Amino acid sequence: MKITVLSLFPEILRGFFESSIMAKAVERGLMSYELVDIRGYATDKHRKCDDEVFGGGAGMLMLPGPAGAALEAAGSGRRPDGSPGARTVFVTPSGRLFNQAYAAELAREEELVLFCGRYEGLDQRIIEKYVTDEISIGDYVLSSGEVAALVLVDAIYRLVPGVIKGESLAEESFSPMGEGGAGLLEYPQYTRPAEYATMRVPEVLTSGHHANIARWRLEASLAKTIAYRPELLAPAAGLPEEVRRLLRKLCAEGSSYEPDTEDPGRAD
Numbered sequence: 115m116k117i118t119v120l121s122l123f124p125e126i127l128r129g130f131f132e133s134s135i136m137a138k139a140v141e142r143g144l145m146s147y148e149l150v151d152i153r154g155y156a157t158d159k160h161r162k163c164d165d166e167v168f169g170g171g172a173g174m175l176m177l178p179g180p181a182g183a184a185l186e187a188a189g190s191g192r193r194p195d196g197s198p199g200a201r202t203v204f205v206t207p208s209g210r211l212f213n214q215a216y217a218a219e220l221a222r223e224e225e226l227v228l229f230c231g232r233y234e235g236l237d238q239r240i241i242e243k244y245v246t247d248e249i250s251i252g253d254y255v256l257s258s259g260e261v262a263a264l265v266l267v268d269a270i271y272r273l274v275p276g277v278i279k280g281e282s283l284a285e286e287s288f289s290p291m292g293e294g295g296a297g298l299l300e301y302p303q304y305t306r307p308a309e310y311a312t313m314r315v316p317e318v319l320t321s322g323h324h325a326n327i328a329r330w331r332l333e334a335s336l337a338k339t340i341a342y343r344p345e346l347l348a349p350a351a352g353l354p355e356e357v358r359r360l361l362r363k364l365c366a367e368g369s370s371y372e373p374d375t376e377d378p379g380r381a382d
């Protein structure tokens with residue numbers, strides 16, 4: 115997959131692409147990237163990229179000229195033969211809310227262009243001509259699109275086949291059950307020593323009894339999901355009947371997120 119990120123501050127992004135798992139994915143030929151300075155497409159002598167909003171209002175808007183030229187060069191919009199260009203994301207707090215299913219969808223693209231907003235946003239004509247997806251990473255406002263773009267890139271590229279080991283992906287939050295990202299929050303995990311600061315690891319996890327461990331983890335996942343993200347458990351989430359049954363039991367017990375150390379094999 116190739117990711118092109120257009121920004122007025124590409125240096126904010128460089129460290130991410132040159133480090134850690136992304137650097138390895140690039141080295142292995144699974145990923146490639148390009149960081150484009152939108153200011154490089156400004157034509158006046160001050161390299162101006164923003165102006166006031168027509169109709170009045172606070173703040174400045176990104177100019178269509180440099181933004182459009184940068185997007186055109188990145189392969190967004192229609193190609194000369196009329197076919198659609200690269201899938202192009204405008205990162206904005208007024209976009210569609212990002213989630214794991216959306217990340218999985220974008221991870222299937224061969225090529226992605228991300229446009230980072232600054233100031234009050236981008237001239238609407240550029241959005242209409244070049245942008246296929248307006249995406250927000252959450253219900254809060256960041257001062258720049260770069261940080262949000264990195265959140266998208268990180269969530270997307272790790273789902274590209276080969277970038278991360280399959281087992282690690284299969285077990286994490288937001289994937290264990292159901293298609294396309296519907297799932298439970300991940301259960302608590304522990305490593306050595308079995309006792310730390312007088313706190314012991316739940317017995318069941320050191321018992322070697324795989325069925326009981328699986329059951330404890332499922333209960334802990336459900337309890338945590340009830341406490342932090344109850345909306346994930348709505349009937350529409352399509353949880354398997356076994357999980358629904360456990361959920362009813364936990365609700366009847368008035369569950370709060372306190373994974374106990376009792377062996378759940380004896381709990382029924």
Ligand code: ADE
Pocket residue numbers: 205206207231249250251252253254255256257258259262
């Ligand atoms: N830019 C500023 N805030 C943002 C958000 N919440 N999501 C995406 N882009 C943004």
